[in-house]
Amino acid sequence: xxxxxxxxxxxxxxxxxxxxxxxxxxxxxxxxxxxxxxxxxxxxxxxxxxxxxxxxxxxxxxxxxxxxxxxxxxxxxxxxxxxxxxxxxxxxxxxxxxxxxxxxxxxxxxxxxxxxxxxxxxxxxxxxxxxxxxxxxxxxxxxxxxxxxxxxxxxxxxxxxxxxxxxxxxxxxxxxxxxxxxxxxxxxxxxxxxxxxxxxxxxxxxxxxxxxxxxxxxxxxxxxxxxxxxxxxxxxxxxxxxxxxxxxxxxxxxxxxxxxxxxxxxxxxxxxxxxxxxxxxxxxxxxxxxxxxxxxxxxxxxxxxxxxxxxxxxxxxxxxxxxxxxxxxxxxxxxxxxxxxxxxxxxxxxxxxx
Numbered sequence: 001x002x003x004x005x006x007x008x009x010x011x012x013x014x015x016x017x018x019x020x021x022x023x024x025x026x027x028x029x030x031x032x033x034x035x036x037x038x039x040x041x042x043x044x045x046x047x048x049x050x051x052x053x054x055x056x057x058x059x060x061x062x063x064x065x066x067x068x069x070x071x072x073x074x075x076x077x078x079x080x081x082x083x084x085x086x087x088x089x090x091x092x093x094x095x096x097x098x099x100x101x102x103x104x105x106x107x108x109x110x111x112x113x114x115x116x117x118x119x120x121x122x123x124x125x126x127x128x129x130x131x132x133x134x135x136x137x138x139x140x141x142x143x144x145x146x147x148x149x150x151x152x153x154x155x156x157x158x159x160x161x162x163x164x165x166x167x168x169x170x171x172x173x174x175x176x177x178x179x180x181x182x183x184x185x186x187x188x189x190x191x192x193x194x195x196x197x198x199x200x201x202x203x204x205x206x207x208x209x210x211x212x213x214x215x216x217x218x219x220x221x222x223x224x225x226x227x228x229x230x231x232x233x234x235x236x237x238x239x240x241x242x243x244x245x246x247x248x249x250x251x252x253x254x255x256x257x258x259x260x261x262x263x264x265x266x267x268x269x270x271x272x273x274x275x276x277x278x279x280x281x282x283x284x285x286x287x288x289x290x291x292x293x294x295x296x297x298x299x300x301x302x303x304x305x306x307x308x309x310x311x312x313x314x315x316x317x318x319x320x321x322x323x324x325x326x327x328x329x330x331x332x333x334x335x336x337x338x339x340x341x342x343x344x345x346x347x348x349x350x351x352x353x354x
Contacts, residue, residue, distance in 0.1 A: 032088030095120035121227025136247030174230035195225030238264035266351035304348025
């Protein structure tokens with residue numbers, strides 16, 4: 001046993017099937033009377049349908065959330081907050097919508113209720129990543145952490161299989177880096193191993209039968225655990241690279257995380273043998289980097305950053321950007337090795353063996 005520090009984040013979680021019917025009582029607990037509903041344009045109709053449970057307590061809807069939480073979108077949404085004297089936020093959707101709600105809460109300290117429809121996991125964290133002028137900046141603050149999360153498995157039954165796969169592996173990434181985080185502790189490591197295993201077992205079943213309710217429940221449960229991991233300890237190379245790539249090139253969030261993760265694991269494998277042992281146990285495979293690559297590619301995920309929209313001849317600029325701000329990682333950051341890593345992900349190659 002090593003010395004450790006564990007801080008548990010506050011928050012209320014409602015988990016199950018049909019749980020959106022409990023939204024009014026959760027709003028009542030927060031004394032919310034003037035609620036702003038948030039979503040992306042693609043989920044505006046679904047958000048409106050769910051928000052009907054709130055009745056007249058909904059005073060406005062803002063359906064312009066975007067990936068990577070651009071500051072200009074938050075600024076635009078803030079006008080709705082002020083015009084309608086909003087006293088609470090209801091975020092319905094994935095990480096983009098949750099990010100917008102967090103950005104507003106960071107500026108206003110308004111209470112948040114989040115209804116996730118993907119496996120993003122960011123709803124369980126006090127972390128916000130905002131993009132401005134091509135740079136994504138991360139901050140952590142108690143105001144960012146949502147007060148209530150309502151997980152309704154029924155809302156994930158129609159999540160497209162391709163997005164289920166990439167959203168699930170994005171969630172796994174949170175727990176993977178928690179296993180070798182500088183602040184790693186036994187409680188979070190237990191959650192990480194459990195969360196990784198739950199999602200890894202669920203995704204092939206969802207791929208075979210998208211309406212498998214037990215598999216959907218396992219994936220959503222795992223995503224919550226992985227999100228708790230993300231919000232409780234620091235992250236490392238994988239998240240730094242993804243923030244860099246997302247900010248610079250506006251690549252699709254979950255798909256980008258899915259492509260990068262096996263390579264980040266391979267990079268850190270020799271420096272983190274205990275974490276790799278736990279990860280291998282959770283995945284049921286001896287080589288975690290290869291296992292993650294095979295899991296994602298076998299379920300149809302795009303593993304090439306080029307195919308996700310990363311421009312040609314941009315690897316060197318991305319490496320320089322990633323290395324420009326010092327951050328902790330279990331293995332020293334080496335420009336040549338990172339360049340090789342990103343070139344392999346750009347092409348869609350399998351991760352380099354440790």
